[in-house]
Amino acid sequence: MILRRLYSDAHLSIYFDSSNDWLYVEWMGELTLPVVQTACARIAQCFLAHPYPRVLNDNTFVTGISWSVAPWLIRAFLPHLRLAGVQQLAWVCSPSLPGLSMVQAVVTWLPHLDIAVFDELEAGAAWLQRGRRAAGFRFDYPYAPRTATAQTQLDLVVQDLACQAGLVLGPVAATAG
Template sequence: MRLHLMRKTVCVSIYYDSLNEWLFLDWEGELTLLDVQTACLEVANCFLIRPYPRVLNSNAQITGVSWSVAAWLATEFLPHVTLAGITHVAWVTSSSLQGRFLVQTVLNWLPGPAVTSFDDTDAAVTWLQHSRPEHATGGTPLRPPATQAKVEKAFQDFCRKVTAQVPAL
């Protein structure tokens, strides 16, 4: 992987992997709903610039997570990932039983792109590398203007909804 830091919050570092042409989300620490909502605003902001069809999402460094996070992710954030252009997600689970159960719960609720969970990063990377789109030729194409407008509106709606729930943002 050739990682370039795009954004960072207290619980996630967001990288662009220029070698594999995907977004890498590296979560860490104790995840509270407020922290995850703030982090997801930053993640969503990355998708305004351009689509990233493949995402490596790692929970390997998570030490704990609130159950409200799973419900919020499944109902408020993840249903919109296909609009952002995501087609494949490799989700590395936490080693904790609670973290694994949370991921499985979210995946059971989630329609949309191909999401596969993994116990380790190497297996996730291998799977994601094999998911490379046939048309990939060094760089992700920009969205058509009509699709970009839909993504921008969805992002604005998402921002309003999150900031209404958490006035401190």
């Protein structure tokens, strides 16, 4: 992986992996609802300037998660991933948490995305790489620009997520397209 950091704080690091052409999202520590709301607003902000059809979501270093996170993700964040341009998501679970069943439950609520759950980062990355090789018929590659309507909708979603988190979003590091 060749990673360029787009955002980082105590609980979240977001990178553009230019060698694989995907967004790599690394979560860390204890994830409470306010922490996840803030992190998801930051992730959503990354999609404003660039669609990432593939995301490697790494929870390897998560040490705990609040019970209130899953319902919020299902209702407020994950349904908008398709609008953001996500077509394939590899979700790597923390080995220190019994959260696999929670992740599997969340995934069942997202039938419009190609999502797979893994217990190792390498397995999730390999799955996404196989999807990249099949990109000719699975993804809008090279990326199709969003319509003005879709961009406006995404702008509103990001503003709503920021408002829920109590954030005023500043610029995110520029991404390579």
